[in-house]
Amino acid sequence: MKRRDLLKLGSMALAHAGTARLPLLAQSGMPMPFAAPADGKADYSLHIAPVTVELDRSHIISTIGYNGVAPGPVLRMREGKPVSVDVINDTDAPELVHWHGMLIPAEVDGTEEEGSPFVPPHGRRRFQFTPGPAGSRWYHSHAMAMDDLHKGAYTGQFGFVFVEGGNDPGHYDQELFLALRDWEPFFTATMEDDDDDTHNSPMLEKPTTLNTDPNGLEVGSMTYSINDKALGSGDPIRVREGQRLLIRFLNASAIENRRIALAGHKMKVVALDGNPVPTPQTLDSIFLGAGERIDVVIEMNHPGVWVLGSTEKMVRESGLGVVVEYAGQHHQPQWIDPPKAPWDYTIFGTSTTSPVPQQTIEMIFEKIPRGAGKFNTFLVNGKPYPHEREFVLQQGTRYRLVMRNRTDDAHPMHLHRHLWELAEINGKKTAGVIKDTVVVPYYGRAVVDFTANQPGLSLFHCHIQQHMDYGFKALFRYS
Numbered sequence: 001m002k003r004r005d006l007l008k009l010g011s012m013a014l015a016h017a018g019t020a021r022l023p024l025l026a027q028s029g030m031p032m033p034f035a036a037p038a039d040g041k042a043d044y045s046l047h048i049a050p051v052t053v054e055l056d057r058s059h060i061i062s063t064i065g066y067n068g069v070a071p072g073p074v075l076r077m078r079e080g081k082p083v084s085v086d087v088i089n090d091t092d093a094p095e096l097v098h099w100h101g102m103l104i105p106a107e108v109d110g111t112e113e114e115g116s117p118f119v120p121p122h123g124r125r126r127f128q129f130t131p132g133p134a135g136s137r138w139y140h141s142h143a144m145a146m147d148d149l150h151k152g153a154y155t156g157q158f159g160f161v162f163v164e165g166g167n168d169p170g171h172y173d174q175e176l177f178l179a180l181r182d183w184e185p186f187f188t189a190t191m192e193d194d195d196d197d198t199h200n201s202p203m204l205e206k207p208t209t210l211n212t213d214p215n216g217l218e219v220g221s222m223t224y225s226i227n228d229k230a231l232g233s234g235d236p237i238r239v240r241e242g243q244r245l246l247i248r249f250l251n252a253s254a255i256e257n258r259r260i261a262l263a264g265h266k267m268k269v270v271a272l273d274g275n276p277v278p279t280p281q282t283l284d285s286i287f288l289g290a291g292e293r294i295d296v297v298i299e300m301n302h303p304g305v306w307v308l309g310s311t312e313k314m315v316r317e318s319g320l321g322v323v324v325e326y327a328g329q330h331h332q333p334q335w336i337d338p339p340k341a342p343w344d345y346t347i348f349g350t351s352t353t354s355p356v357p358q359q360t361i362e363m364i365f366e367k368i369p370r371g372a373g374k375f376n377t378f379l380v381n382g383k384p385y386p387h388e389r390e391f392v393l394q395q396g397t398r399y400r401l402v403m404r405n406r407t408d409d410a411h412p413m414h415l416h417r418h419l420w421e422l423a424e425i426n427g428k429k430t431a432g433v434i435k436d437t438v439v440v441p442y443y444g445r446a447v448v449d450f451t452a453n454q455p456g457l458s459l460f461h462c463h464i465q466q467h468m469d470y471g472f473k474a475l476f477r478y479s
């Protein structure tokens, strides 16, 4: 399955959405979350089943995907226009499809914790919701994996959903959806964390006495791809001098944060997590926590054959990259290490600071080495999930959430069904950057503001599957 075929599948789904309307939904505005799938075709259908992925000619893996492929098709939806999605589960395990970054009711959000129903093994269920906000969102399995590395986010159950209706980032010649991925996960005691590169940050939350107990097993990988192809296999991205590329990146890893560069070029960051940023910045590399999206515009002004990929040599050479080839250029793809610069969300914001919300929620993250036997566990405010009624929101109130990371890892934290505005990262203030996932730096602090405007249960968690499975989550509820 080639990239353009994936895009084609996405547009097929779009074409189909144009023909199958549910008049009842369009009129009522408040669709029933689950209609009987008996009559009429849904606008979209996702078929969960085993698939093979040919990373390169000599390396074909088997996993679970959507509609016969992994990643799943790029689904295009229109902001505010209700959709129905049939999820058909052809596996032996109950499944959940989560719509990451969408502001939709808990019943259709796709997590067990929020009370969304499972799609039973060899069963099906229809989901109905109104997509939004506009921008780069994604869908993925939200099943727990625990010590089973063939479940949940470790499988190929992920794909982009693009919600049309937002501001166009300006003229561009090609739009590409690139998902960063690792495969064939394994447990390891020697996890190298070169990826998070937040180690040189101020460490405002570093405890004075560190827990030196031996660390639990973590999840690693040696096999990587962008979409379904390892670097050097599949078609290159073919460009011409003078073109503008719009690339929508997604870090679909269940395991790690990533830094990405295109050799010989700079990338202009125009949106974070699908939301346009107040101050676009042109950079040598970008950094994506697991679950995050970044949209960049690249001016093709340096003819050659280049590698777009991970800045970590081992990861790039094990597949996390794609060749970018200018017309008429045929030599070996070239890589150039970009200058090292710390990733800083605050540069995309405005210098005007937002008014401090009246309500503040304090959160302290801690790791208990080998708290679950072989594995580490995580605590939020000294307690395991679900925190009973510790995090209760009042409809309409604006909150400031202070996340204090007292662990030796950078955690991509995600709150379902709400949007965050970044207020402060490691003491540096900003405003106007809207996100749904934020990497809280190594021993660092991230402060975000949000309005409680989505009644129902909302799951807050680390987007690294193992961390979430072993306690790094909490439930927000409404009073």
Ligand SMILES: [Cu+2]
Residues within 6 Å of the ligand: 409, 410, 411, 412, 462, 463, 464, 467, 468, 472
């Ligand atoms: Cu984490």
